[in-house]
Amino acid sequence: MRLSKTFSVLGLLLGAIFFALSLTPSLIPRSPFMQGVLAGTAFTFGYFIGVFVHWLWNYLELPDIPIGHGVRKLLKRLALVACVSLIFFFLWRGVHWQNSVRALMGMQPVTGAGPFTVGSMALLIFLIFWVMGKGFRRIIRIVTEHLARHIPDRVALLVGLLVAIGLYWGILNGVLLNAGLQTVSFIYEKHDRAIAEGMKAPEDPDKTGGANSLLSWDSVGHQGRRFLTLGPTAEDIRGVAGLGREPIRVFVGLRAAETSMQRAFLALAELKRVNAFEREILLIATPTGAGWVDPGAVNTLEFLYRGDVATVAAQYSYLPSPIALLTDDQKGLVSARALFKVIYEYWEDLPVDTRPRLYLFGLSLGAQLSEDSFDFYDIIDDPIDGALWAGPPFGTGIWRTITDNRDPGTPAWLPQFKGGEIVRFGNQYGGYLGQEPWGRFRIAFLQHASDPIVFFDLRWMLQKPDWMERPRGPDVSPDLQWFPIVTMLQLIADLNLGIAPLEFGHRYSPDGYVLAWMALTEPPDWSEEELKHLRDKLKTYPVR
Incomplete structure (x- = not known):
């Protein structure tokens, strides 16, 4: 039970669920390394939500569920067993899902070494985030304890939170990001010459x-x-x-x-x-x-x-x-x-x-x-x-207006707009259809239904995308499902485009x-x- 004392059991349970769902298919195949990064990040999100719910419950001073100590201990053990079982089952199942997407795009199947790489990388990513979270909480605690002697506790807590956010943001954005951008800019300018x-x-x-x-x-x-x-x-x-x-x-x-x-x-x-x-x-x-x-x-x-x-x-x-x-x-x-x-x-x-x-x-x-x-x-x-x-990236401008107001009955991945008189859409299989004659001034959008750059949108964090409705594009897996938050993380991982073959994804x-x-x-x-x-x-x- 030492694990349940170090980590939040509710956080581990939600983290395991997010981990498992992140292994399901998305728009393009993922390498074991990228799948591990995604799974570790998804686990971290689930864990954070669980920790936050537990903290909020205590903060609101809600009563604990009236169960005995022995039953509580048993439930914690069962939850930990469920976490481990869920993770191992979906790691095994994830190989099949990745191969189904790869087969759709004419790629060779992944090897049996994938689950070990995914699990190891996910654990490393979670531990990095966990250590960062512990440091974040420690900064809040130090500032809060110091200020609580002079100002109300909740005000001190708020100030501590703002100090921790400002410190982390300054290091990650102001120091690491700027240094990285300067280095990359220098390298690419030299390469250009x-x-x-x-x-x-x-x-x-x-x-x-x-x-x-x-x-x-x-x-x-x-x-x-x-x-x-x-x-x-x-x-x-x-x-x-x-x-x-x-x-x-x-x-x-x-x-x-x-x-x-x-x-x-x-x-x-x-x-x-x-x-x-x-x-x-x-x-x-x-x-x-x-x-x-x-x-x-x-x-x-x-x-x-x-x-x-x-x-x-x-x-x-x-x-x-x-x-x-x-x-x-x-x-x-x-x-x-x-x-x-x-x-x-x-x-x-x-x-x-x-x-x-x-x-x-x-x-x-x-x-x-x-x-x-x-x-x-x-x-x-x-x-x-x-x-x-x-x-076109991230569904902005004209693309968004046309797709959101497309003619009824046409799919979001191959829409028609006002009969195709001015704007038409196509992909690697054809398209560019319209009921009206195409006028002299013409706009054509070429987009793959499996292109995450085109279909990425923050709305999909809490809303099911239109392009997932059936019928789907022929290059989109029928096994793809929408899950709140997790699907958004999958699409972010899909922005790593290198693994997609020509004629799929953003290639x-x-x-x-x-x-x-x-x-x-x-x-x-x-x-x-x-x-x-x-x-x-x-x-x-x-x-x-």
Whole structure:
């Protein structure tokens, strides 16, 4: 019974329940390590709730349940046995659940070593949180005991709580987080400057980054050099489509100019220099945090239009998207708006019959920034042709409004809105459906039903998500269930996206982009056989 004296029995029981439920399937598979982190965190939440309920019961001076000492002791032992049994049963069952999700996505099953890794990691995580909690309580007790000599007990307790929160917040956020961000920023900026082996400046002096370019090869950064180098050539396009020309790509790195507006005008000048406004399609692509533009999206469009495409992008951060979202979100917004404004105002003044069709593209954070880069009222007199936004994060902006007000009978993971006259949704299996003709100005959302970045929302802590209603997306496990708090923790764990294969979760494939661009832009003269050849060819290009 020493365990019941050290830990709260109610906390252990609720913790075990939360632990068990965290092992059930969610949107994407989890590695044993990540499952252990999730299970330990879920156990900690359950334990904290149990401790809080016990404290609140005593604080309100409610009477204890009238049972004898022997019965109370027996119940505690039974509760501990139930905790251990529940944990071991669900650890064993969790392997089956993870393999069911992996099978759905064509992945190999996990090995039998998974439960041991999960259990060990969960125990470590809980002990870390428990030690932190003990330290938190000790700070409160010390402050309270000191102040209680001078002020009322409950006021002293409140002050002690605030002191403990302030101290922990200062250490975790003000010290550790800032030091971590500075270190990461330094590393990524240094990485951005380094020129990888084989990434040579274009031999053609007129290409962006070449001798005649307004943008030096050094200034475009690591992701810019990859973007400018690794796309299809005219020869590649002719090998698939019969005809083809060299696509135009322009990328403005952070070091090219001091401000976002200066970089936007540099982009415009470079576009004019390379005659980009004479192409059939002009694409403004908003990168993710470090300047990465999904090659699958741009390569696909260039093939579909036989190279008659000009794409422009501007970097706004050295940091990867999750960190940029927390630290540089305003920089990204300012950059996206500046680039759109400068290019749109020039494009708007061109003759309507000869100017290129203008589209926007963004993936993840890039989709969010691209969506916010313009105001519909600013383009209502002369609208652009459309936008493709893939994996829009956390259901914000237009996406939230449309999904929450979707046409009756359509699922949240593939909604229809006002008959599909302006906005349509699709995924790796198709979609882009509507009862009304798709107008000239078009918006397409490409989203996987298994993408936690898209469907994450704090509401799901206490509310069952609409996208879990049946029928579900074909890439979502039928075993997935909603549990208060636990489902939210599962979705947070799912944001660790590395384990999801291409075409699932937040990893969008060229095949999905073929479907999206075909529906959105309707490129002419593509047979099914040619599209199959195109899909095969696109698999030979890097996806990162």
